[in-house]
Amino acid sequence: MKSEKISELTTKRLSVYLRCLQTLDRNGIHTISSRSMADQFHLNSAQIRKDLAYFGEFGVRGVGYQVSHLAQHLTKILGLNQEHRVIICGAGNLGRALCDYAGFNTEGFRIVALFDQDPKKIGGTSRSGVPVHDIKKLKQIVRREGVDIVVITVPADAAQKVVDLVCETGVKAILNFAPVRLRVNTNVKLKTVDLKVSLESLSYYLSNPSLPAAVNPPE
Amino acid sequence: MKSEKISELTTKRLSVYLRCLQTLDRNGIHTISSRSMADQFHLNSAQIRKDLAYFGEFGVRGVGYQVSHLAQHLTKILGLNQEHRVIICGAGNLGRALCDYAGFNTEGFRIVALFDQDPKKIGGTSRSGVPVHDIKKLKQIVRREGVDIVVITVPADAAQKVVDLVCETGVKAILNFAPVRLRVNTNVKLKTVDLKVSLESLSYYLSNPSLPAAVNPPE
Numbered sequence: 001m002k003s004e005k006i007s008e009l010t011t012k013r014l015s016v017y018l019r020c021l022q023t024l025d026r027n028g029i030h031t032i033s034s035r036s037m038a039d040q041f042h043l044n045s046a047q048i049r050k051d052l053a054y055f056g057e058f059g060v061r062g063v064g065y066q067v068s069h070l071a072q073h074l075t076k077i078l079g080l081n082q083e084h085r086v087i088i089c090g091a092g093n094l095g096r097a098l099c100d101y102a103g104f105n106t107e108g109f110r111i112v113a114l115f116d117q118d119p120k121k122i123g124g125t126s127r128s129g130v131p132v133h134d135i136k137k138l139k140q141i142v143r144r145e146g147v148d149i150v151v152i153t154v155p156a157d158a159a160q161k162v163v164d165l166v167c168e169t170g171v172k173a174i175l176n177f178a179p180v181r182l183r184v185n186t187n188v189k190l191k192t193v194d195l196k197v198s199l200e201s202l203s204y205y206l207s208n209p210s211l212p213a214a215v216n217p218p219e
Numbered sequence: 220m221k222s223e224k225i226s227e228l229t230t231k232r233l234s235v236y237l238r239c240l241q242t243l244d245r246n247g248i249h250t251i252s253s254r255s256m257a258d259q260f261h262l263n264s265a266q267i268r269k270d271l272a273y274f275g276e277f278g279v280r281g282v283g284y285q286v287s288h289l290a291q292h293l294t295k296i297l298g299l300n301q302e303h304r305v306i307i308c309g310a311g312n313l314g315r316a317l318c319d320y321a322g323f324n325t326e327g328f329r330i331v332a333l334f335d336q337d338p339k340k341i342g343g344t345s346r347s348g349v350p351v352h353d354i355k356k357l358k359q360i361v362r363r364e365g366v367d368i369v370v371i372t373v374p375a376d377a378a379q380k381v382v383d384l385v386c387e388t389g390v391k392a393i394l395n396f397a398p399v400r401l402r403v404n405t406n407v408k409l410k411t412v413d414l415k416v417s418l419e420s421l422s423y424y425l426s427n428p429s430l431p432a433a434v435n436p437p438e
Binding site for chain 1 (some may be wrong): 230231233234235237238260261296297298299303305311312313315316319320321322323327328346367370374375378389394396397398400408410412413416417418419420422423424425426427
């Protein structure tokens with residue numbers, strides 16, 4: 001396996017391929033060509049071949065990919081063969097919703113705690129029973145629970161302070177939903193999901209209706 | 220202004236620039252160079268110049284960009300000089316949270332209704348008072364309210380059916396949170412935000428710690 005940096009876009013596509021392969025596997029499909037996989041899931045077959053070739057020779061000429069074998073490899077490449085323990089800082093609407101959302105608190109990722117500074121929220125739980133702790137206990141609980149991913153759902157003006165606290169705990173991966181640009185240590189991976197930016201790109205499309213709409217790359 | 224297609228990544232960056240300019244404007248900054256803007260917000264100055272040059276000559280050599288002037292232009296380019304009317308299909312945890320989330324139901328975007336098929340949810344409201352309607356009334360309410368953007372927060376196995384209903388209403392822009400690949404008419408812009416894909420890219424990073432982490436492009 002090559003060890004150079006692969007792009008953020010490639011890892012997103014690997015996630016999409018894995019989901020497609022899992023669907024095929026559930027449907028009892030054992031082998032599939034890149035062409036057929038592309039057709040079925042609205043993907044680009046040349047891109048599939050290129051992305052997967054990067055990680056080694058998975059396909060067999062004239063036969064295609066072995067679905068479960070390739071799914072296992074992608075699972076390993078994406079680090080999903082072990083469970084990640086996740087906490088959410090910010091027990092507001094978005095934080096609690098993510099905590100209880102099946103598309104998020106799901107196989108491979110276990111949300112073990114919420115954190116907040118609001119005394120009214122501390123001591124409570126989400127609907128699904130995830131406890132809300134005092135943000136002051138962050139370091140202690142991160143260590144006790146073996147947390148390796150932190151999700152930030154606090155308001156924009158509180159986000160940097162919380163991210164600084166998270167960096168002190170030694171956690172190396174942060175998913176930020178606060179609409180603000182944050183500084184982290186160089187050895188910490190910060191990913192920002194800005195929901196308003198997504199709405200704005202739709203707004204851009206609506207005010208430029210001459211643009212082709214059908215191109216919907218995996219994101 | 221050039222009329223060719225600009226990439227999805229460029230529109231995301233324009234959103235980020237707009238947010239930076241609004242921050243500068245609030246802080247009373249009238250002009251800024253691409254270099255200084257890049258330093259302040261952890262962006263790439265050559266990329267800023269390239270992206271903005273695409274839309275015309277905004278900068279003045281030796282002076283930089285006029286902050287409020289450029290912000291106005293970007294607002295117009297992104298179609299944010301008019302309010303978009305948004306509905307959310309799926310009044311579960313995520314749908315209701317987005318509805319009440321300040322980072323989403325915000326300037327330029329007004330969430331006017333939630334939809335669901337669950338009789339227990341229909342007739343209720345979100346915490347902030349947005350009504351939950353029967354999905355059967357989708358077409359009628361989309362027309363009455365002048366809706367132009369639809370957000371999908373139903374489970375994966377219901378998403379295609381709901382998207383088909385949305386396409387029938389004539390709405391041209393869809394933001395999908397269901398973790399599934401969806402088909403739409405070629406004149407409809409579909410954008411998928413897959414929250415699990417974001418977690419998986421962090422997982423990839425954690426299992427490949429030799430990768431540089433500090434590169435965090437605007438998304």
